[in-house]
Amino acid sequence: MHMNIINLDHMSANPLLTEVQEAMIEAIRKNYGNPSSQHKLGDQALAALDKARDSVTRLIHATNPKEVVFTSSGTESVNHAIKGVALAKADKGKHIVTSNIEHNAVLRTLRRLKMMDFHVTSVPVDSLGRVSPGEVEKAIQDDTILVSIMHSNNEIGTIQPIEEIAKITRKKKVIFHTDAVDSVGVVPMDVEKLGVDLLSFASNTFYGPTGVGGLWIRRGTMIWPLLDGGVQENNKRAGTENLLGIIGMGVAADLAQRNMGSRIAHAKKLKAMLLRELPNYITEYVINGDPENGLPHLLSVSIKYIEGESIVLMLDEENIAVSTRSACAAGALQASHVLLSIGRDFADAQGTLVVTFGVDNTEEDVLKFLSALKASVRTLREISPLFPKSAAAAG
């Protein structure tokens, strides 16, 4: 990445770690071939694939590498999980339960299924963005075939009570998928302890390459492939694998597991500093998400009387990268459904910034961001018709 840019948008643009780069470059130079070949040319490829699968299996504390399917993104994993279960179980029922604050991959997949006569109940969240297990239980009907609730939210960071929800889905014998794309590799993950049936994740969340992810499928879960064709991935996902990307993800998974404790501590320190200093730089803002149970590296702040998009552009001029929301929604200029769901009004939702820290950030980055933010907010408020004149001096 540009060395002179302060990256405070790790959620959308994580750099590749040096070790990941080196492993991928070695694999490119070795020119491994196709893991499904019938001859020696495929042997090294197959060994590399198995090694990466073992690494990812360890990262999510799964017991069987055969339950891990490599995909081309978190989005593919989510589509595979939800469409795959819905279509495989359509004769048992066509009802799905989800939450109001899911990622677009889940939302739009469910919207697609609605066009195929599935129906969806979306449970609300509280002001901290928390799903209530009781609400999920109430939403489950006789014809419910799937519950899909995200592990952590990509805009406000709130981590959901997945274990409690899984107890309900098990009791009710409903398949449970969790979109853990923004959690796996960031916070400890144990699929067995969680008790889910399907878990989606993505490599770039933990400093691996883009375009590669995975879906963990508990053995025995009734699901169709999304990609039909060859017998790759234990017959669960056809298509020649993205071997280079998978090798990168494997190394990134090993590093994420080994360094998770120190990464979390580092992110928490910077986040605490930002929270502590923020009132010295701007006024009239509110922090979004659950302070007790959230992603350690994410901070969402709604700043009154400004537009987040404008702040992003002005900070970009100062070589500071932040985001208003997930990169996947860039270009879709609606107010965030997540922020509206936790009770922010339209204006506050539009004035929201998401900061995500990474291993490369420093305390100096935080101070530079704060100074630039202060200047941008002041400039924007001066031209805002909504900003009360009497408060201008403090803005």
Next chain:
Amino acid sequence: MHMNIINLDHMSANPLLTEVQEAMIEAIRKNYGNPSSQHKLGDQALAALDKARDSVTRLIHATNPKEVVFTSSGTESVNHAIKGVALAKADKGKHIVTSNIEHNAVLRTLRRLKMMDFHVTSVPVDSLGRVSPGEVEKAIQDDTILVSIMHSNNEIGTIQPIEEIAKITRKKKVIFHTDAVDSVGVVPMDVEKLGVDLLSFASNTFYGPTGVGGLWIRRGTMIWPLLDGGVQENNKRAGTENLLGIIGMGVAADLAQRNMGSRIAHAKKLKAMLLRELPNYITEYVINGDPENGLPHLLSVSIKYIEGESIVLMLDEENIAVSTRSACAAGALQASHVLLSIGRDFADAQGTLVVTFGVDNTEEDVLKFLSALKASVRTLREISPLFPKSAAAAG
């Protein structure tokens, strides 16, 4: 790849060209980021994505780069094309026309759609593996929504009369998809001249990385995404792109276009040599496919009284890589539906080898292959109960 292995299975295990390797390594080192980011960190990524899209657009002689959607494989492209049209047009009809010799990606995608109440007419091929446009026309019904016929066959190399079939589908106002995964980058391709609506291709066919492909979608074609979520790929395919793979495919596409003439001449020379010399090394075999109109680098030969799998293993011991069929079908030990469809019996189908030449092959490779083949065939026939004793001396 192993430098000491003679690769005669380029269809399943193409090496990365040096230029492709270098471009990917440069991209890894530059650490481009996410093309959908809202800030500068995504600019270089987006520029690289656009450049690759232009290269691929030129390779297939499309007019508009926005009609090219990057996918994770030829298999994904095929699934996207067929499922996407079928589901988008299901209210207009549920009938699809295909051929008897399609790749597993098409076959199994159609089998999946049959489980969703679609019905399929599969037209036969002649003894050279050719689809008759007249048969396609006869198969089209009032409720036909899609025709999917491969551009070239991956086992016998026969190239289909796609232009003639497209005239029929246009007249009948039926969407036409061609699986050109084994053709794009190997033989000249012009989507406008072909007249199809959808065309699938894959990067590793033309010495790009595995795990990346594309789907060309003619503007205005009614199709659903296979991956729902973010607004990537012009809203046609959600999920953060496999940027490194796409960069590799772009460079591979440029090279394929520039060097296609010399690659074809080189492959034709080696194939002619193999055909000419074969009778001096083995007896009782038959060549499969259309000698007039086939892939220049592919030769399929059915050898009597032996099993292809055994030959592959014996040649592998001699460090020569050949295949019995596509890598995607490895592990699925049925007789090839392609060979049965062109009239081979079960035994001949089982005794078939597919040789695919590449840029790294030499005339010496052909001679080494022939010697090793002769020895293997003799050994296997000696132990075959089917092989007539009187012919043993000649085998």
